[in-house]
Amino acid sequence: MLSEINAANIDAAACCYLARLGVEDLEELGPLEERTSLTFWGADSYRRFLEEIPGYFGAKAVVLPDGGAVRLAGFYLARAVDGDLELLKLGVLPEFQRLGIGTRLMDACRAEGTRRCCTRCLLEVRKSNQRAIQFYRAHGFGISGTRANYYSNPVEDAWVMERDL
């Protein structure tokens, strides 16, 4: 049986919309990345990515919990370079995971990549991040390479995963 909190989260996920990721989201992005074990690259970097470099783009998933405050539940950041869509970040807050929000973000990212004439999507993922690897496999990605010591803190190799668009 669903607990009350899970039921509330499912309602919130049903009332979820996607919108462009912008500099106005930076304040919430740092804490979200911390809670999803991603690395916040700093407000100045994001500001450049989102405002100055045209190849970069992203979207946020916003939930409207019944009677609660509007919240940022997830986001992605990507870039389109020479026909490749590189998914740089994808995260959904733990309390909103397994509700389809990651899928909505992934679908939106791929659609935008196609719109920008990309023909394949690539990403890196920590070799220990089984949850994300399963998610990407469920979205048609396969392992195409490895990058030694790609991550720091802690140091770890990355799998490169890719799929055609």
Ligand SMILES: CC(C)(COP(=O)(O)OP(=O)(O)OC[C@H]1O[C@@H](n2cnc3c(N)ncnc32)[C@H](O)[C@@H]1OP(=O)(O)O)[C@@H](O)C(=O)NCCC(=O)NCCS
């Ligand atoms: C990876 C992540 C974005 C998935 O987001 P999500 O909203 O939970 O994903 P969805 O609910 O859309 O899941 C879609 C499918 O992916 C697979 N999947 C997702 N999470 C999974 C898990 N923990 N274990 C196994 N499979 C999983 C399942 O096939 C799932 O379908 P199902 O729920 O019908 O079984 C989320 O777990 C996350 O933010 N993780 C922390 C940050 C991270 O590691 N990002 C990737 C860095 S490269």
